[in-house]
Amino acid sequence: MKSFLCLIASACMLLLGACSMLPQPSSKGALVKVYRANPVKEGLVCSVGGDQGLSFIYVGPQTVSGAVNEEEKRVVAQYAKAVLGESRFINAMGVPAGEGEYPDLSIRVHSYGVDTKKSEGRVSRDGKFQASFSIKQAGMLECATADPVLVEKHYEAPSYSAEKLPSIARVQEQIVKEAVRQVVRQFVPTTSTELRPIKGGSDLADRAGKMIDGGNCEGAYDGVRMVADSPQCSDPDLLYNTGVALECMAWNKANDQKSQADYLRKAKAMYQRAAFLKPGDSDIQKAAKEVSYEVDTFFASFERQKKTRETLKQYQAPKSY
Numbered sequence: 001m002k003s004f005l006c007l008i009a010s011a012c013m014l015l016l017g018a019c020s021m022l023p024q025p026s027s028k029g030a031l032v033k034v035y036r037a038n039p040v041k042e043g044l045v046c047s048v049g050g051d052q053g054l055s056f057i058y059v060g061p062q063t064v065s066g067a068v069n070e071e072e073k074r075v076v077a078q079y080a081k082a083v084l085g086e087s088r089f090i091n092a093m094g095v096p097a098g099e100g101e102y103p104d105l106s107i108r109v110h111s112y113g114v115d116t117k118k119s120e121g122r123v124s125r126d127g128k129f130q131a132s133f134s135i136k137q138a139g140m141l142e143c144a145t146a147d148p149v150l151v152e153k154h155y156e157a158p159s160y161s162a163e164k165l166p167s168i169a170r171v172q173e174q175i176v177k178e179a180v181r182q183v184v185r186q187f188v189p190t191t192s193t194e195l196r197p198i199k200g201g202s203d204l205a206d207r208a209g210k211m212i213d214g215g216n217c218e219g220a221y222d223g224v225r226m227v228a229d230s231p232q233c234s235d236p237d238l239l240y241n242t243g244v245a246l247e248c249m250a251w252n253k254a255n256d257q258k259s260q261a262d263y264l265r266k267a268k269a270m271y272q273r274a275a276f277l278k279p280g281d282s283d284i285q286k287a288a289k290e291v292s293y294e295v296d297t298f299f300a301s302f303e304r305q306k307k308t309r310e311t312l313k314q315y316q317a318p319k320s321y
Contacts, residue, residue, distance in 0.1 A: 028213040029197040030248035035189035035294045043183040044135065046143035053298030054187035055257050056102035057084065057135065058093040066109035066131065076107060079176040086181075087188045089298075091257070103137035105184075110148055112176075114168045123162040127153040129175035133183045149182055151175045189298050196244045197283055201237035208241040217248035228270060236278035240287065243270035247291060261299040268295050 059080045064073040084092040093102060111130040116123065129151045134144040153175055155165050166174070198209035204224055211220035221242060227233055228242040250263035271288035278284055 028209070029195045030212050030217060030244055031193055031251075032196045032244075032247045033251050034192050034194050034290055035298050036192070037297070038186050038188055038190055041186050043145065043149075043186050044133065044143040045146045046141070048140060048142040053189070053300050054090050054103070054135070054141075054184070055299065056091050056093055057105050058096050058102060059084070059105040059107070060096065062096065063104050064107045064109065066107075068109045068112055072109075072112060075172070076109065076112070076176055079173055080105065080107065080180045083177050083180040083184065087184065089188050090184060097137075100138040103135050103141050106134045106136070108132045108134075112172075114171045116168070118159060121159050123157055123159050123165060125155045125165050125168070125171060127151075127171035127175045129172075129179050131179060133180075145183065149179045151178045151182075196247060196287060198244060199237035199240050199281075199283070202235050205235060205238040205241050208238065208245065212241060212245055212248060217245045218253060221245040221249065233273075234277060236274040236281070236284065239270050239274035239277070240281075240284050243267040243274065243287060243291070246270060247287070257299070261295065264291055264295050264299060268292050 060077050061070070061073040064076045068076060081092040084090045096104065109129075109131045111128055114125060114127040116125045118124075130148050132145050132148045136142055153171055155171070157164050198212050200206050200209060204227060208220040208224045211217070211223065224238060224242050224245075227235075228239055233239060244267075246263050246267035250260045250267065254260040254263055268288070268291045271284065271291055274284045275281075275288040
């Protein structure tokens with residue numbers, strides 16, 4: 001019996017040893033955010049630019065029209081701005097775009113109001129908001145609701161506790177905000193935090209990796225940027241680690257979306273070069289794919305701004321005879 005137990009113990013030790021020799025996933029690297037497309041597509045239908053991000057937009061009393069008075073235009077616009085702020089991705093601009101550098105959110109209201117009724121010892125409060133929405137930017141972003149968005153709310157309580165009903169202002173806020181959320185939801189990405197592992201290889205790649213793992217992404221980038229920026233650099237691990245440093249800086253150093261986009265655009269270039277040199281590395285291919293998607297979709301609004309300005313300059317340029 002004792003020899004049998006020894007045999008089992010020996011077999012277990014051999015299995016454990018074999019497992020330890022298998023390649024293990026790296027637990028070293030930098031934590032980064034990864035944006036993915038929101039699967040919900042129930043709001044707008046886009047003929048142009050529907051797969052792109054929406055970092056900036058203007059909504060104000062001037063973009064609200066239809067069955068509303070001037071005060072209601074202001075209130076509806078204010079509620080819409082609040083929803084954009086909740087998204088933590090779409091920034092509501094305070095003034096209209098002077099040169100079309102960001103789109104407008106237009107809201108045409110068909111019905112808006114809250115009705116309170118008393119009947120047979122009960123009080124009911126019904127809110128209704130129906131509106132058509134559109135987002136446009138100089139022919140580069142063309143989206144609109146196929147059908148008007150309708151939001152209705154019904155509340156009811158005994159007459160002796162009517163004070164428990166939400167106020168008229170509260171119901172007005174709820175119905176407008178819910179409608180706006182439905183419309184802009186598809187432009188707000190889902191976000192996850194993931195570990196972007198580092199790579200070892202050359203001495204320079206190793207040093208950069210250790211600095212990244214220690215949280216000094218900026219120092220790692222400064223130490224390798226001269227080599228990595230050179231077209232002659234053919235070290236895929238160094239290029240990849242440089243991309244990790246840049247992606248890390250996008251989420252930990254940048255103070256605004258434009259700076260994030262700049263860092264991610266540089267990271268994309270590094271990842272793509274590394275992916276070409278090392279096509280069999282799944283970590284490198286994954287990083288190149290994810291960051292390229294982010295830059296080309298969710299941060300595409302900055303490229304739209306640039307193209308819009310260039311287009312307007314062409315229209316404004318004097319013509320020769």
